Amino acid sequence: MKNEKSIAQLEVELSELKHKYMAKDISPLAPKNGFPKLPIIKGIRLASVAANIKYADRDDVMLMECAAGSSIAGVFTRSSTRSASVLDCQNKLVNRSDKTAAAIIVNSGNSNAFTGSHGEVSVQNICASISNEMNIPLNSIFSASTGVIGEKLPHEKIINKIEELNSKLSEHSLESAARAIMTTDTFPKGAYSSFSINGSNVNISGFAKGSGMIAPDMATMLVYIMTDVSIKRNILQNILTKLNEKTFNCITVDSDTSTSDSLMVIATGQSKTETIVDEFSDEALKFTEELNSVMLSLAKQVVRDGEGATKFLEVEVRGAVSDISAKTVALAIANSPLIKTAAAGEDPNWGRVVMGVGKSGEPADRDKISIWFGNILVAEQGWVASSYREDLGQNYMKNQELEIIVDLAIGDGSATVWTCDLTHQYIAINADYRS
Amino acid sequence: MKNEKSIAQLEVELSELKHKYMAKDISPLAPKNGFPKLPIIKGIRLASVAANIKYADRDDVMLMECAAGSSIAGVFTRSSTRSASVLDCQNKLVNRSDKTAAAIIVNSGNSNAFTGSHGEVSVQNICASISNEMNIPLNSIFSASTGVIGEKLPHEKIINKIEELNSKLSEHSLESAARAIMTTDTFPKGAYSSFSINGSNVNISGFAKGSGMIAPDMATMLVYIMTDVSIKRNILQNILTKLNEKTFNCITVDSDTSTSDSLMVIATGQSKTETIVDEFSDEALKFTEELNSVMLSLAKQVVRDGEGATKFLEVEVRGAVSDISAKTVALAIANSPLIKTAAAGEDPNWGRVVMGVGKSGEPADRDKISIWFGNILVAEQGWVASSYREDLGQNYMKNQELEIIVDLAIGDGSATVWTCDLTHQYIAINADYRS
Numbered sequence: 001m002k003n004e005k006s007i008a009q010l011e012v013e014l015s016e017l018k019h020k021y022m023a024k025d026i027s028p029l030a031p032k033n034g035f036p037k038l039p040i041i042k043g044i045r046l047a048s049v050a051a052n053i054k055y056a057d058r059d060d061v062m063l064m065e066c067a068a069g070s071s072i073a074g075v076f077t078r079s080s081t082r083s084a085s086v087l088d089c090q091n092k093l094v095n096r097s098d099k100t101a102a103a104i105i106v107n108s109g110n111s112n113a114f115t116g117s118h119g120e121v122s123v124q125n126i127c128a129s130i131s132n133e134m135n136i137p138l139n140s141i142f143s144a145s146t147g148v149i150g151e152k153l154p155h156e157k158i159i160n161k162i163e164e165l166n167s168k169l170s171e172h173s174l175e176s177a178a179r180a181i182m183t184t185d186t187f188p189k190g191a192y193s194s195f196s197i198n199g200s201n202v203n204i205s206g207f208a209k210g211s212g213m214i215a216p217d218m219a220t221m222l223v224y225i226m227t228d229v230s231i232k233r234n235i236l237q238n239i240l241t242k243l244n245e246k247t248f249n250c251i252t253v254d255s256d257t258s259t260s261d262s263l264m265v266i267a268t269g270q271s272k273t274e275t276i277v278d279e280f281s282d283e284a285l286k287f288t289e290e291l292n293s294v295m296l297s298l299a300k301q302v303v304r305d306g307e308g309a310t311k312f313l314e315v316e317v318r319g320a321v322s323d324i325s326a327k328t329v330a331l332a333i334a335n336s337p338l339i340k341t342a343a344a345g346e347d348p349n350w351g352r353v354v355m356g357v358g359k360s361g362e363p364a365d366r367d368k369i370s371i372w373f374g375n376i377l378v379a380e381q382g383w384v385a386s387s388y389r390e391d392l393g394q395n396y397m398k399n400q401e402l403e404i405i406v407d408l409a410i411g412d413g414s415a416t417v418w419t420c421d422l423t424h425q426y427i428a429i430n431a432d433y434r435s
Numbered sequence: 436m437k438n439e440k441s442i443a444q445l446e447v448e449l450s451e452l453k454h455k456y457m458a459k460d461i462s463p464l465a466p467k468n469g470f471p472k473l474p475i476i477k478g479i480r481l482a483s484v485a486a487n488i489k490y491a492d493r494d495d496v497m498l499m500e501c502a503a504g505s506s507i508a509g510v511f512t513r514s515s516t517r518s519a520s521v522l523d524c525q526n527k528l529v530n531r532s533d534k535t536a537a538a539i540i541v542n543s544g545n546s547n548a549f550t551g552s553h554g555e556v557s558v559q560n561i562c563a564s565i566s567n568e569m570n571i572p573l574n575s576i577f578s579a580s581t582g583v584i585g586e587k588l589p590h591e592k593i594i595n596k597i598e599e600l601n602s603k604l605s606e607h608s609l610e611s612a613a614r615a616i617m618t619t620d621t622f623p624k625g626a627y628s629s630f631s632i633n634g635s636n637v638n639i640s641g642f643a644k645g646s647g648m649i650a651p652d653m654a655t656m657l658v659y660i661m662t663d664v665s666i667k668r669n670i671l672q673n674i675l676t677k678l679n680e681k682t683f684n685c686i687t688v689d690s691d692t693s694t695s696d697s698l699m700v701i702a703t704g705q706s707k708t709e710t711i712v713d714e715f716s717d718e719a720l721k722f723t724e725e726l727n728s729v730m731l732s733l734a735k736q737v738v739r740d741g742e743g744a745t746k747f748l749e750v751e752v753r754g755a756v757s758d759i760s761a762k763t764v765a766l767a768i769a770n771s772p773l774i775k776t777a778a779a780g781e782d783p784n785w786g787r788v789v790m791g792v793g794k795s796g797e798p799a800d801r802d803k804i805s806i807w808f809g810n811i812l813v814a815e816q817g818w819v820a821s822s823y824r825e826d827l828g829q830n831y832m833k834n835q836e837l838e839i840i841v842d843l844a845i846g847d848g849s850a851t852v853w854t855c856d857l858t859h860q861y862i863a864i865n866a867d868y869r870s
Binding site: 345347354 | 445583866
C-alpha cells in the first residue's frame with residue numbers, strides 16, 4: 001500500500017514538473033475561437049501542398065495568384081544578412097507593372113537564408129518555373145522561405161509541385177495557405193475586416209506566421225494581406241510603411257530579428273470602389289483605419305504565439321520627450337529578460353521596470369516617473385506609491401493579459417509595444433531540442 | 436517487486452528533471468581553486484559584519500578605510516534611474532581632497548535605488564555617521580548598495596554597526612569583504628597582480644560582485660580594486676575609464692543594466708614607487724597592463740557567475756568597419772537569446788550567429804562573412820564551409836568554454852566580448868522565486 005501511494009505521488013510530481021518546464025503543444029494565449037472565417041478576396045486564389053521540405057505529413061508550400069491590375073506593396077527585414085528571396089522581392093516590387101497578374105510562392109521548413117549563391121539560384125529556378133507554368137512575367141513572381149538558416153533549399157521539391165499547386169488554386173484556400181507557412185507556430189494567425197467605402201463593400205483578409213526570432217525591425221515574420229480595394233500602388237506603399245511602424249514594428253518576442261521577414265499587401269481593385277489616389281482622402285483614411293486593425297490583430301497574434309509565452313504584455317510609455325524616445329523606452333522594458341521572467345513568475349517586480357527605463361538611454365527624471373500595473377498605481381515621484389500594497393500587485397500579475405504603463409512626465413511622446421513573458425518553455429523550445 | 440523498481444525509476448527521472456531545470460548552488464563555471472589569496476595593500480583596511488538587512492546569518496555590510504594620500508577614481512552606471520549612492524559618489528569624487536583619508540561602505544540585500552527622497556536621506560545619514568565615527572571629512576565617505584530595488588533601506592541597521600566595523604578594520608579582511616557584498620552571486624570574485632616598477636614591488640588586489648542585471652554600460656556591478664602604487668588622481672581616472680571600455684563594458688549576462696553599478700580604484704601610494712604623473716610613461720604603461728589583467732579577470736568572473744550559466748562564451752568580431760562597429764555586432768550576438776539558448780543546448784547553430792550579425796544594424800556583406808567555432812571554420816563566403824561537418828560542431832559545443840569568431844572582412848575593426856548561455860536555471864532564478 002505504501003509503495004502504491006508513493007508511485008502516485010511521484011507521478012503527480014513528475015507530471016507537474018513536466019507541465020511547468022516542457023514545451024506546450026499550443027500557446028495558452030491562442031485565440032479561443034480558433035482561426036477566423038476570412039472573407040474571400042476577389043482576384044486572389046491560393047493553394048497549398050505537402051512538398052516534404054522538412055516537415056512530413058503537412059502542407060509546407062503555398063502559392064497565391066493575384067489577378068492583373070493588383071497593386072502590391074511590401075516591407076521587409078532590414079537585416080544585413082537578409083535572404084535571397086527578400087532581396088529578390090525588394091527589387092521586383094519597384095519594377096513590376098500592375099497590369100499583369102502576379103504570384104507569391106512561400107515555403108516553410110527552410111529559410112534559404114545564408115546559402116550563398118545557391119540561395120539566388122533556388123529563387124531564380126522556382127520563380128522561372130512558376131512564370132512558365134502560370135504565364136506571368138518573371139518580375140511579378142515573388143517568393144519567401146522560412147525555417148532553418150544555412151541549409152541548401154531543395155528547390156526541385158517545390159518545382160515538382162508547381163503544376164499541382166496551379167491546378168488547385170481556389171478563392172477559398174486562405175486557411176490552408178496560412179497553415180502551410182507555419183514553422184514553430186502553435187496556431188495559424190488570421191484577421192479580417194469587412195466595411196464599406198461610399199456604399200461599396202470592401203474586404204481585407206490577412207494571415208501571418210511567426211513565433212521566435214521576432215523583434216521590431218520591419219515585418220519581423222511572414223505576413224500576407226489581401227484586399228479588393230482599388231488603390232494606387234505608391235499610396236498603398238505609403239500607408240503600409242506608416243502602419244508597419246506602429247504595428248509589426250512594435251512587437252517583440254525575443255529581440256532577435258529574422259533574416260526573412262516579409263509583409264506584403266495585395267490590393268486587387270475588384271471591389272466597386274473608386275480607385276484611391278490621395279493618401280489623405282476620406283476613402284483612404286477609412287481604408288487605412290481598417291488595414292491598421294487587421295495588421296494590429298495579426299501582430300498581436302504573433303506575440304500570443306511567442307515561443308513559450310504564457311502572458312501577453314502591453315507596455316505603454318507616455319510623457320517621453322518624443323514618440324521615438326517613448327518607443328525606445330517601451331522596447332527596453334519589453335526586451336528585458338528580467339521583466340519578462342518576472343511576468344512569467346507573476347512577480348509584481350516594478351523595480352525591474354525602473355531598471356528598464358534607466359537602461360534605455362533615453363531622457364528620464366527618476367523622481368518624476370510613475371508606473372501602473374493595469375489600473376494599479378505602483379510607483380510615483382521616484383518611489384513606491386503610498387496607496388500600493390504588494391498583494392494588489394500580486395493579484396494583478398495572475399492575469400493572462402498584463403499592462404505596464406510608465407509615465408515619464410517630461411514631455412508628450414508616447415508609444416505602445418507588445419511582448420510576451422520569458423518562460424521555461426522558451427528554453428525548452430530553443431535549447432532542449434536541436435532545431 | 437514491480438512497484439519497487441518503478442519507484443526507483445521515477446525517482447531517477449525526477450532527480451534528473453530537477454537537476455536540469457532548477458537553480459544550482461554554485462556556478463559550474465566557478466574558478467576551480469576558489470577565491471585567490473589577495474595580497475594586502477598597505478593603506479587599506481577592511482571589515483565586514485552581519486547587519487541583517489535582508490539575509491540572515493551572513494555578513495552583509497563591508498567597510499573599507501583608505502589611508503590619507505590615496506588617489507581614488509571611479510566609473511558608474513549611466514542608467515538614468517541610478518541610485519542615490521551612485522549620484523553621491525559621482526559628486527564626491529570630483530571634489531574630494533586626496534590629502535585626507537577616505538572610507539567606502541557597501542551593503543548587500545537592498546539597493547536603495549528608486550526609493551525617492553528616502554534614498555538620499557539614507558546615504559546622508561550613513562555617511563555622516565561614518566564621518567563622525569572615523570573622523571574623516573564627509574566628502575570622502577563613499578557608499579554603495581546592492582539588492583532589491585524600490586524598498587526603503589533600513590539604514591539604522593547599518594549605522595548601528597559602524598562602531599563595530601571601525602573597531603574590526605584589518606588589512607587581512609579582503610575575502611570576507613568580498614563575500615559581504617554578494618547578492619545572487621554563487622561565489623566571491625577576486626583577482627590580483629604583484630609586479631615591480633623600477634625595482635619596487637607593487638600590488639593590485641580587487642574584488643567584485645555581480646550575477647544578474649549585467650550588461651555593458653559602465654561598471655555593471657560593484658567592483659573595488661586597491662593598489663599601493665602612487666599615481667595622480669586624474670591619471671588614474673583616465674586609465675580606469677579607458678580600461679573599463681574593454682573589460683567590464685564588454686561583458687553581458689542578460690542585457691539588463693543595473694541602477695547601482697560602481698567600480699572604484701583606490702591607489703594608496705604606499706609602495707616605494709615614484710608617483711606616476713604621465714599616463715604614457717613606462718611606469719604608467721606597466722601599471723595599466725597589470726590593472727587591465729585584474730579588471731579582465733574580475734569581469735570574466737562576473738560572467739562565470741552569470742545567473743544560470745553553464746557555458747562561458749567569448750565572442751570575437753574582426754574585419755568590421757571600426758572597433759565600435761565590431762563591438763556592436765559582438766554584443767548583438769552575445770545578447771541574442773537564440774544564440775545563448777543554442778549554447779545551452781550544445782547546438783552548433785551558426786545560422787543564429789548570421790542572424791545576430793544581421794540584426795546588429797552594422798555594415799556587413801552577407802557573402803564575405805566567415806564564422807568559426809573555436810578553430811573550426813563553420814561558414815565562409817555566405818554559406819556553410821565545404822570542410823565543415825555537423826559532428827565537428829556538435830563535439831565542439833560540448834566544451835564548457837566556447838569561442839565564436841566572426842570575420843566580416845570589410846575593414847580593420849575588432850572587438851571581443853564575453854557572455855554566458857541562457858538556461859532553465861536563469862528562468863528558475865528569476866521567475867520561479869520572488870526576489
